[in-house]
Amino acid sequence: MMTVPMTEDGEGIRAARARCWRRWRIAALSLLGALAVSLVMILGKTGPGHLQPGYAVAAVIAMAIVLPLAIHFNDQAKDELARLNALRANSFGLYACLLGGWSWLVLSNGGLVPQPSVLILVTAASMITLARYAMLRMRG
Amino acid sequence: MRNRLRVLRAERGWSQLELGGRLGVSRQAVNAIETGKHDPSLTLAFRIARLFKLGVEEVFDDDGSDD
Numbered sequence: 379m380m381t382v383p384m385t386e387d388g389e390g391i392r393a394a395r396a397r398c399w400r401r402w403r404i405a406a407l408s409l410l411g412a413l414a415v416s417l418v419m420i421l422g423k424t425g426p427g428h429l430q431p432g433y434a435v436a437a438v439i440a441m442a443i444v445l446p447l448a449i450h451f452n453d454q455a456k457d458e459l460a461r462l463n464a465l466r467a468n469s470f471g472l473y474a475c476l477l478g479g480w481s482w483l484v485l486s487n488g489g490l491v492p493q494p495s496v497l498i499l500v501t502a503a504s505m506i507t508l509a510r511y512a513m514l515r516m517r518g
Numbered sequence: 519m520r521n522r523l524r525v526l527r528a529e530r531g532w533s534q535l536e537l538g539g540r541l542g543v544s545r546q547a548v549n550a551i552e553t554g555k556h557d558p559s560l561t562l563a564f565r566i567a568r569l570f571k572l573g574v575e576e577v578f579d580d581d582g583s584d585d
Contacts, residue, residue: 395539457543459556515546517555 401455408448415440463514471507475499520579524552526570541565 415437453461482494527537527548534548541548543562550556551566558566567574 392539397542457538457547458559458562459547459550460544462556 398455401451405448405452405455408444408451412441412445412448415444460515463511466514467507467511470510471503474506475503478502519554519557520581521551521554522577522579523548523566526572526577527552540569 418437453464456464479494479499482491482499485491486493523537527534532540533545534552535545538545538548541562542565547556551558563574563578567577570577
C-alpha cells in the first residue's frame with residue numbers, strides 16, 4: 379500500500395509528482411535492463427549449448443532480480459485505481475493466454491494448425507494485457 | 519456510493535490534477551471517484567476526509583446499493 383506523508387494541507391503536488399517520477403524512472407530503467415536481457419535471449423541462437431554457462435547464469439540472476447524490482451517500483455508508482463486496473467488487465471491477459479493456449483493445443487492435436495509456440499502465446503498475452511490496461515485507463 | 523468530492527473541490531478552486539497531487543493519486547483516480555466509477559479504499563477515503571477537514575461520512579454517503 380502506498381503511504382503518503384502529509385502536511386495539514388496534504389502532501390503537496392510537487393512532492394507527490396517528484397516521488398512518482400522517481401519510482402517511474404527506477405521502474406523504467408529496471409524494465410529496460412530486463413528487456414535487454416530478454417532480447418539477447420530471444421534474438422540470440424536458441425537451444426542447449428548456444429549460450430555460455432556463465433552468461434546463462436548471469437542472465438537468469440539478472441532477470442530474477444531486475445524484473446521483480448521493475449514490477450515492484452512500477453507498482454509503487456501507481457495509485458490504487460491504476461493498481462486495480464493493472465490487476466484487471468493481468469487477469470484478462472491470463473485468461474486470454476489460457477484460452478488461446480488450450481484452443482491452439484486442441485486444434486494442433488486435430489492436425490489443423492502447427493504446434494503451439496510459447497513465445498507467440500506469451501507475446502500475444504502481453505499485448506492483450508497492455509491493450510486492456512490502456513482501455514481501462516482511458517475509461518477511467 | 520455517492521460523494522461530495524466534486525463540490526468540495528470546486529469550493530476550494532482546485533483542479534482534479536491539483537487534488538490528485540494533494541492526495542497522492544492520479545487525475546484519473548480523482549475523476550473516477552467523482553463520477554462514481556471507483557469507490558476509494560478506506561485509506562484514501564480517510565485521506566480525502568482529512569484533507570477537507572471533514573468526517574468520512576460527510577464526504578461519502580452510502581446510497582444503499584450493495585456494489
